Amino acid sequence: MxxxxxxxxxxxxxxxxxxxxxxxxxxxxxxxxxxxxxxxxxxxxxxxxxxxxxxxxxxxxxxxxxxxxxxxxxxxxxxxxxxxxxxxxxxxxxxxxxxxxxxxxxxxxxxxxxxxxxxxxxxxxPNCSTTQMVVAMKPLHEAGRIRRVVVSTYQAASGAGVAGQEDLDAGTRAYLADQEYKYTTFAHRLAFNLIPHIGSPKHEGYTSEEMKMVWETQKIFGDDSIQVCPTCVRVPVTNCHSESILVETERKITVEEARRLFAAAPGITVIDDLPNKKYPMPMVCDNYDDVYVGRIREDLSSPNGLAFWCVSDNLRKGxxxxxxxxxxxxxxxxxxxxx
Ligand SMILES: NC(=O)c1ccc[n+]([C@@H]2O[C@H](COP(=O)([O-])OP(=O)(O)OC[C@H]3O[C@@H](n4cnc5c(N)ncnc54)[C@H](OP(=O)(O)O)[C@@H]3O)[C@@H](O)[C@H]2O)c1
The missing domain is CATH 3.40.50.720 (NAD(P)-binding Rossmann-like Domain)
Incomplete structure (x- = not known):
């Protein structure tokens, strides 16, 4: 064709x-x-x-x-x-x-x-941080209709392209050698630091990266009533974005049901065994296509809330x-x- x-x-x-x-x-x-x-x-x-x-x-x-x-x-x-x-x-x-x-x-x-x-x-x-989140949201939304999402991201340097990866490498080496380094892609030192600012100021104190997570999620699900409150943070990790996600659904979804739904969904792998120290991390998800989900918990502060941790290779699935x-x-x- x-x-x-x-x-x-x-x-x-x-x-x-x-x-x-x-x-x-x-x-x-x-x-x-x-x-x-x-x-x-x-x-x-x-x-x-x-x-x-x-x-x-x-x-x-x-x-x-x-x-x-x-x-x-x-x-x-x-x-x-x-x-x-x-x-x-x-x-x-x-x-x-x-x-x-x-x-x-x-x-x-x-x-x-x-x-x-x-x-x-x-x-x-979509934006990489949106893509992994909506893949994880999909089975929960189908089962219980998601009304609200609170998400904090931990985004890797590779999200800023080749120059971002080079910045983290060279900046870390310089910091350890006690030398100056001028970052080309980040507004502050990224080595041994976190930067709660990705993109530019966009809307009501939120950045462009954060508003992408709001607007793109609503467009992909075709539902402007899904409320999303994002905080996007750049972290000194080479590759793979991580996200702490809390969803509130119309119908309560238990941890057991969520685990079943995630496990049956295409493109999702569950790693969720806290006692044995098993959960998704950038070092285990790097260079794979799936969206990884773990640390699945019912929200202690709201009746229909479900919290989980989500990691995916931003250059691959993202x-x-x-x-x-x-x-x-x-x-x-x-x-x-x-x-
Ligand atoms: N990195 C991620 O995790 C990620 C995730 C989702 C979406 N995206 C999006 O994907 C796009 C690419 O991101 P990236 O991370 O791959 O960036 P990158 O490493 O900076 O690569 C940019 C590419 O665009 C080319 N380019 C730049 N200016 C050009 C021009 N005037 N004409 C033709 N080609 C030009 C560059 O070619 P030269 O080498 O010749 O300069 C290079 O091949 C961006 O829009 C980004 O927002 C990135």
Whole structure:
């Protein structure tokens, strides 16, 4: 159905992983092209053991019948997606540029796969912190209807791309050597610190990252009445976002029922054995596609509250895996996650 597969942002943290996933999942294609900025002109990427040139993103790079998986900054996606669609391509976009556009479906295949059918050329993949939360919410919402969510995130440096990962590495080394280091992606030192500020000031004291969790959750579930109170925090972890989540449901869900619901849900793995010190942590979830859930408890302070801890690889399920799964939905391949 799609002749050419085009990976935009192929040199970035998410784009590099898109390449690995296309290999791992044996994604079907006839021709493949890799695009990035002029900074990457002359570079190559290796895909399925073969070297390909990285080409510069420009309108002529797109053709009728192209399937595009794009992982670029918002402003780049805002500019190129319309001209790619005009030339007949379908774009799966990882950036925030199109997520809240009413004409653009915002899709998490485990939650709202049917939304993909309504696309008009662009399909958006949500913010990484939203994606893992809505995958975990889905079975609880179906069973007991979630009315309210209070969530605090512990977001890894890789959420800020290649530069974020480099900042944490170099900043930690410098701190331990008692040297100065000028961070390029974070407003404060990240080594041995937490930064309760991701994105920019957006709404009533909440940041843009926090408001993405509110608005994207409501759009994905098609229910503006779900109330979300988020606090997003950057932590000195290389990869994998963690979230402390409290949901309040219309019908009470017990711990035992929640454990059963999570265990039966696609894309979720339960690790929940406190006495034996087993729970999801970035070091055990890194490089896997699933959303991991543990520390499942009934809320001591409200009758229908359920608290749990949720960890997922932000570069995989939070970005590249979700986008490749959307592309699989588009070509009608059964979408599966690798646990
Ligand atoms: N990191 C995450 O956990 C995560 C999760 C969900 C969504 N996202 C979203 O995914 C997108 C990519 O994030 P990332 O973390 O992969 O960032 P990144 O590591 O900084 O990579 C950005 C990519 O975009 C390319 N690019 C930048 N400016 C360009 C331009 N003017 N023209 C063409 N290509 C350009 C870069 O190419 P060069 O190498 O040539 O500069 C690079 O390939 C962002 O919108 C981000 O918000 C990221």
């Amino acid at each position: 799609y002749e050419r597969l085009t990976v935009v942002g192929a040199t970035g943290a998410v784009g590099r992983l898109v390449l690995r996933l296309l290999e791992e999942r044996n994604f079907p294609y006839e021709k493949i092209t890799f695009l990035a900025s002029a900074r990457s002109a002359g570079k190559t990427v290796t895909f399925k053991g073969k070297e390909y040139p990285v080409e510069v993103l420009r309108p002529e790079a797109f053709h009728e019948g192209d399937l595009v998986i794009a992982s670029t900054p918002d402003e780049v996606a805002r500019e190129f997606a319309p001209y790619a669609v005009e030339r007949g391509a379908v774009v799966v976009d990882e950036s925030a540029a199109w997520r809240m556009d009413p004409k653009v479906p915002l899709v998490v295949p485990e939650v709202n796969p049917d939304a993909v059918r309504n696309h008009q050329g662009i399909i958006a993949s 970005a590249a895996t979700n986008a490749v799964q959307i592309a699989e939905l588009l070509i009608g391949v059964k979408s599966t996650v690798r646990a």
